[in-house]
Amino acid sequence: MATPWRLGPLLLAVIVALPLVVAAAGAWRSWQGVRREARVELTRSADAAAEYGMRVLVAYALAARQVDALIAGLSDAEIVARERELRAELRALVAELPQAENCFILDRHGAPLVASRPLPAPGQPSAADRDFFLEMQRPDAPAVHISRLHASRLDGRAFFAVSRRRSESGNRLPPGSFDGVVNLSVFPDVLAEGLRQFVASPGASILLLREDGGLLAWNAGEPPSAPPALPPGPAGARRRAGTVEGPEGLLHIAATRLEGFPLYALAYRPEAGILPLWWREVLPQFGLGLTASLALLGLGLLVRQHQGQLIAANASLEARVAERTAALREVTDALDLSPSMIADLEGRILHWSAGCERLYGWTREEVLGRRAREVLQTELPPGGMAAIDAAIARDGNWHGELRQRRKDGTPLIVAAQWTYRYDPLTGEPNGFVSTRSDLTALRRVERSVARSEASLRRAQEASGVVAFEIDHHGLVGTDPALPGLFGLPPGAPFDFATMLTKIHPEDVLRVVEEHRRLARQGGAFATEFRVLWPDGSEHWLLSRGEAEADPAAGPLPARIRGVCLDITGRRRAETALAASEERLRLAQEAAGLGIYDYDYVTGKVTWDARMRVLWSLPEGEEVTRRRFVAAIHPEDRGRRRAALRRAMAPEGDGVYQAELRVIGLADGRERWIALSGRLRFDGGRLVRLVGIAMDITDRKAAEARGLLLMREVDHRAKNALAVVQAALRLSRAETPAELVRIVEGRVAALARAQTALAQRRWEGAELRRLVEGELEPFLSPESVGAPRALLIGPALTIPAGAVQPLCMTLHELATNAVKYGALSAPGGLLTVNWRLEPGGRELTLIWRETGGPLIAAAPARRGFGSRVIQQTAEGQLGGRLERLWLADGLRCELTLPLRRQDAPVAVPPPEDDPASRPGSAAGQVPRPPSLVREVRPRSRVLPGQG
Template sequence: MPLEADRLRPMVGPTRWPLRRSLAWLLVAAIGLPATILAAGAWFTWQATWREARIDLTREADASAEYAMRLLLSYGIAASRLDDLLRGLTDAEIRARSPALTEVARTLAADLPQTSHAIVIDREGLVLLTTGTQREPPRPVAAEQDFFETLRAPNPPLIHLSQVFASQIEGRPFFAVSRRRSGTGNPPGPDGFDGVVNLWVEPEVVSDGLRRLLASGTDAVALVRTDGNVIARTSGMAELPAPLPPAAWFHAIAAAGLDHAVITEHTPEDGAPWLVAMRRLEGFPAYTAAIRSHAAILGAWWDAVLPQLAIGVPAMLAMLGLALLVCRGQLRLLDANDKLEARVVERTAALAEVSEALDLTPCMITDIKGRIIHWSAGCAQLYDFPREAAEGHQVAELLRTEFPAGGREGLLATLLRHGQWQGELRQRRRDGSMIVTGAQWALRRDPRTGEPHSIVSTRTDLSALHRAERALRRSEDRLQRAQEASGAVAFELARDGSVLADAAMPGLFGLPPGETVTLAALAARLHPEDRNLLAATHRSLARTGGSFSLEFRVLEADGALRWLLARGEILGRQQGGCAPCFAAGIILEVTQRRSAEAALAASGERLRLAQEAAGFGIYDHDFRTGAVTWDSRMRGFWALPEEAPVTSRSFLAGLHPEDRVLRREAMRRAKDPTGPGTYQAEFRVVGLTDRQERWIFTIGQVHFEQGRPIRLTGLAMDITDRKRSDQRNELLMREVDHRAKNALAVVQAALRLSRAESPAELVRIVEGRVAALARAQTILARRRWEGAELHALLEGELAAFLTGIRMDAPRAELIGPPVTVAAHAAQPLSMAVHELATNAMKYGALSRRGGLLQVSWRLDPAQRLLTLVWRERGGSEVVSSPARRGFGSRVIEQTVQVQLGGSLTRRWTPGGLVCKITMPLSRHDGGQPVVEGATADAA
């Protein structure tokens, strides 16, 4: 606040200059100290924000690399499976069998939901086989693509990841995961290249997966090949992306072959910095790059700094206000001292004569030069100097007097002008202790000449008064500062309902300034739901008295609500009264606290719901004290009861013994002070009470203090279902590989043993037998190689005869309960049925008009047998068995007796062949069962 010139004038004296310097330093400290603290807090917050951004982006890059690597590996495996499917086939055979092979390829591609379709390309770049719906164009569609050129070159990679291109077939952007065709039936080319098997993937589908890994909506993740071509990115792929320029930061990192990197780059447009974290894909020439802009980091920093400013700036202003109040108080003190000095002079003049008569009053008489002439007993008691030791000495030297501004000469000049002087002097007693005395000087003149000859001085000890005044001022200042800082308003409630309060009271209740405040007027401003609470509390305490603490709402004129807190004490009413005698207390506004509590509760509930939805468990391990804190989900992972304490011992007791070394290595790397401090591991846990095995994925952050790890906090998630799914997929892949090899072996045997009178007939026989195997493969694939339905197996061979168009056309009937044939028995049984059907179409019931074939089967649970009866009617009149056994007869016998462990009987009746096949449900020689299951009705 401004200081007027007349207020500063008393400070001109040399004794007041130190006070002025002290006040100036107080003002500087009141502004500088909070500002320094705010600047330091903002700087540390800025460092922490960048550090958190680096950690977030590193996690995003690692997670994206893991996701992309697994995705690309699954594409590579699918391409290998498609290549194995076509092994040994020429281009002509593939085109001839395109519908059947396309259906198998679609089934193969359907296991990968991110795959658009699979395409097989010959050595000239033409499409041999595609799972898409468009027709192939007349010219080569792949010869100009990078995957075609790369795989055609010498020493090609096993799996190639192409750049994004626009498909000539569909016109949409794709990238391809490709490999060379191997083991084809075509004549070998001069360079060993015989086409490409690839899977076309839409980048946008991969981008959707990357978006789910983002920690912040402002981040971006891209999958980039080492040559700078962008494969996928979370910002979308509306058009073909341009490759990164040769001078880009990406090429320097890729050329160095770094596995991971975190850099700060500047945009070429405006030079704004942005943070990039890169992670190399193991086994693939590509990186994942997680990017966060400087604006996003700056926004996060502002979110963290604004609460500090919201607290620090008001605190700085409050300290400045307090400093100004202290300055004003000091100036008021000087004015008070001047007034006090004037009052002391008046009192000294009025009591001068009485003081001379009262020897016990501290009184002394000195000459004009200050030598003591008279020393009263009161002075001797006050200063502890006896009369004989004081008289004749200079009073200023004896008592080491400290005079006000101007010294003794100034006081003497005032005394000569006015005849008296009153003020305070600081003096010392005989033992050296300092005392403050109120001195009253009166000038005595010679009655004859009028010349001054002596000074009468009375003294009053003001030390105790000064101490009390200082204590009172400090107490008042503290009370005023506390009240202003807290916003509390003091009040007193009289028996008649009138309220005596500070000027801020009407404003708290929304009343006009200056309005008379009564209890009824205040109650009228309360929220209707809180008026009964106030009335009940008033009635209760009016009888007994006591302290109270209430929180209630005040309704503003615009409908807004304000929360107030009232605390105080009430004196109970006297007998016969109806109101309390007296009440006093304070009222302060707590709206912000209420809003903060509501926001905190809502934030906690959102955090709890997010945690439950994500299935995460939270843990905290203090390395210094060994204390371990788990939430309820972490206890569930370890099957640890709620009442049991969480310790490192219980954690290790649930850890699978085979995974302890893995977890120990992950913890050792996380505790390394030179590393990022990230802890990440996957291990098995055996429940302490339920003994169930679970796979747990955990990630956390180690906190360091002076290079030493002090604490680990993080999240854990149950990934048991994912692990079991991976295991099932691996088993399925091995089963598919095994079945494919068996099928090829059967095809080879069929080719070696098939005999015919002409090449055309041989081709027809071989194609029929291979087609039977293919149909069995298709049925098994639909059931994920878990078995084949017997009805579907028979229906595949006899589909053309199950429903005849004419009544005289040959027909077939299938009669039997639902039965599932084991996967290993499906192909042999299919071959046997194919041979029977072939003979029936050549010589039996299916070769003549009106012919009827009935295939029936039944299960005998008691004997554990499956019996299948093949009965032909209206066929050949031959009643004896053929003289020569062909390949089909040998296939039937070998299949039923050797592979299936059953028995076979055949009878040739006048109507046709009757064949009875009996197969055991389980082999006694340790083989696998033939029938895996049947419905309850069939059993």
């Protein structure tokens, strides 16, 4: 007993120091724990800030796409012209984005076309040197670009831009050409309000950085003068963490990449800020350790005084150990029930549990001392025992699957876990301890499931169907082939936000609305939409499946399960077929063709819409052969039968052609129809007639008008010659020269009448032109103070039968005015006014002369011209003529009844009328000054003005 007493002081010192050592170890572990908790807290803050930033930027990207869709098809000039309207729509869009305050549309030179806020005066700053504008010009420009932090050239405020290229502009540039940028400005000080909510502890900061380290936003205050760099890590890594040296000392940093964007949310905290937390946790431990050391010191002194009591306590402890050993033996016996085995380093079995007896069928006596590989016919994994030994030496254990056989030869698949068994004296390994569990049934089920999945995959690959599932977070669990349907590499990261960026701008709102409906109602869905691949090609996809409504009323269903199929080929075929049918329909409409099909076997008659129009058969009424024949003009039915007999003749070619009249079944209108078709025979029996019908009413009318025009020209020529003969025979003059002048004037009047009729294809002549033509030879524009003429009246077309007599009447009136009236004196004025009387039954023309020689009384005798005027107005035109010789000039009123001639037609001038040409005012004829002028009623023409 002397030795323990000699060792007592040393043992007492160790015991007294032990609490302090434990406290120091605890302080070290507390320091590690505080640092670990700080990193975990920073990682959570970075993850939350990254999720927030990703959602904000996805909203900006969608907004940029909406702006691009808003201006699709518009040229730069059209955008500028619609600036006010577009600004209102951009302002409404920006109002929905709390962190954005402005939206710009830039042309391909960097100049702003329109913005959500009014642009400054012309010459506003260009964005051609900004990084977002330069990046968007590259051929490999990203779909969405996040710029560096810039200072606004308008108000100096810091911002960064979310940009995308303009697409489908109306500037007619070659495909793929750069044509400007859609740009949303995001202000860091507004974005900081959202980042501030993710700061979990005092002293921590959150930044939003570009992948190249550029600072975009910070949680509060002034931006850091030297923001910490991203921790080292592989490019594009989801998370990065570490410690770096900063101006304030060692910094703990955690960074999380924003999904879908080359940005990181970075949270950092100085290590100095962690020390107060550690001290608060460590000081109680040191106080407790010191107290425990003092207490142990007192206890150690008491131990020496009560050694006898300690011996008794040791005896009691040994008894308790024996009890625990017995309990451990019971546990060992229980463990024997599980399949476990002990073998030496050569693999000879030293222990074989009852569980192994049940698993393999070998008893303990049959296998002890034998090599386990030979008894169980074990197939080791690749690498054999060397690989197993290396794994145990490296990791302390090895676990894997082994293929073995039972005693009766039945194959087994077992999960084995091996560890070394060590010699208690030398500490060297002297064998293996292993446990087993039977996986045979599990692997059999897994192989069956794998075969089923392979069969399903082959069926999907053969049909092109790809299955997918979307949860309420927008995460897509899918077959690796689904990204390929959207133009992405197979297996690429894919979520709902990424899917929306690939959908055609014209379909994205419809897809979003469909998901909102499914979020509210759930149920089955079937949607077709377009996606745009990176090469610019457009593909159609069909999505079918079922959705579960979201109980929280979120924007996405709780879960969507379905399949997706590429139907581009089908849609292209449908589009090509529709285009072909549209071209056929347009060609038929342009040609006025109707298609008919008569089945002689069944008696069924099939018409298209044009045939119904030609026969005036109302929509919905049945087409029958009886109705077809009933509409044909009775005089032409024999012509149809004769054409059908010719086509059916054995020596004929089977072509059926006929021209006949049709009386519309509903409107009673008569139409000329040209029928053409081909007969089909089966064994000499007529079975079908298919052909076309064309409305040739206009052609027949033109032929009739041509024949009528030929007769009219012949009649007018004879009539003109007769009038010329009468003019020659009845004209009187004092000298031959005067006679020649008189005859030439009257023949010229007839010629002008013929010209006016020819211009209107002998259908009539415009009254204003007739008056101008007859007055123009008597007016001289070169003379100062020459007589003038004023014409007042609406645009009227005179029937062909009245043109020649009216021209002769106007010619004789103008001749008399030149000889005796207003046109014979300088400053004279002739006013010609016409109007249609109320009811439109009479045309009144008033000839009024003023400014000529004074008239003392009416002429004593009537000359040839006066007789021509009287006879033409009353005899040929059937009207009334009233002449008054007032002191200041002649007033002649001619009234023509419309019951004898066709009513004058109030129509615009013909296309060849100079008044209808560009540059002329409506109803005005460009002529030299002082010639015939056209003015509206109550207008006044001043002397010397044209």
